[in-house]
Amino acid sequence: MTSPRVLTVGTDGSPESLHAADWAAREALRRGLPLRLVHADATQRPAPRAPWDVDLPSRGVLDRAALHLSYSFPELEILARRRPPPPITALLDVAQESEFLVLGSRGFSGYSGFLVGSVALAVTARSLCPVVLVRAGGLPLDERTSDGSGFRPVVVGLDVTGPADELLSYAFEAAAVRGAPLHAVHAWTVPPLRAPLTGGPPTGDRLPGDAARRESERRRALSGAVRAWRGKYPDVPVVERLLYGQPGHHLLKASTNASLTVVGRRCDTNRLGGTTHSVVHHVTSPVAVVPHP
Missing domain, CATH: 3.40.50.12370 (Rossmann fold)
Structure with a gap:
């Protein structure tokens, strides 16, 4: 049976993964695809506080990310999936059922660009589907032309x-x-x-x-x-x-x-x-x- 078309994003509660989830949500809407959030952890630990966060200390990483996206993108179909660790194996498994996979990277100003973590680098080097790396701190306006009328190339x-x-x-x-x-x-x-x-x-x-x-x-x-x-x-x-x-x-x-x-x-x-x-x-x-x- 053919798997449904879906765009997948890995999240661990870090700021870079939350920026990646926002980018992935916009991309899923552009392509008319559901978005699958994946967190590779067998436990339900409280997530770190994020700038957009509400007072929900009992919620885990996956629930809080899904809640944030559901408020920001109410028209988007969101699927939340918890997978057993290790994260590299979990992400490579879900990549086989995805149009592509989105992961976050820590960003720096100037020439330095990305700091790609070991998990993101290992998954990117082995994934059977395309992997998109999204820099933390990027804004939707960064993708637009200077006058905001359209997308950059x-x-x-x-x-x-x-x-x-x-x-x-x-x-x-x-x-x-x-x-x-x-x-x-x-x-x-x-x-x-x-x-x-x-x-x-x-x-x-x-x-x-x-x-x-x-x-x-x-x-x-x-x-x-x-x-x-x-x-x-x-x-x-x-x-x-x-x-x-x-x-x-x-x-x-x-x-x-x-x-x-x-x-x-x-x-x-x-x-x-x-x-x-x-x-x-x-x-x-x-x-x-x-x-x-």
Whole structure:
């Protein structure tokens, strides 16, 4: 039997998990999905006090989070589930029955971006569904343009040398439900021994190996990867950005003006690649990590 479509958020009563639950509630409403709150604890301990809290000291973490969301989002269907610990195993189990999973991360100002806890990092590296990491302290207005008229772009980082359909499917849908443009970013470099230049991309007449041809091939590959998804989502404006340099650096810059940053993770390994690891630790927008072949 097919499992119902549901968006899941992990909560432990911490401020970062409560911010993640608020973000997940808004996303569930945008997508027309129920929201499942999961707390991996066999006990019913009182939750820490939160800024929005009411005087309900006898309620546990899960009940208080569900109550808060029911008041803030009365039209949202909320499912509260307590799972036995350990939390990593519990979250990985519910991820198998979810459209995607949302977790919180502690945020800092400036360049530092996220501090990703060990549970969130382990789940993100092993989950079979996309995982969204939400920075504590983020506000709904942060996702909007400066005049508040619409959403900032969804940014997706692509490696056009491999499969990208899972990333593009998630990114186009995220842009569509927001009515936001999609920025498809691919960064490329040449092998270090053949790239003695600094300050910008090399040109064919200055570098052996025909860098101009390499750039043209990457540009065609980027356009080809995006083309079919443009047809499926004709209302989503798309900007293709081919950039020279390290992907992590360019995605960090692009994320400063993004409502959501989407990156990939290989399914055949239980770890994050270098670019994805850099992105989840440093960008300031929410980050979706999408598993792919």
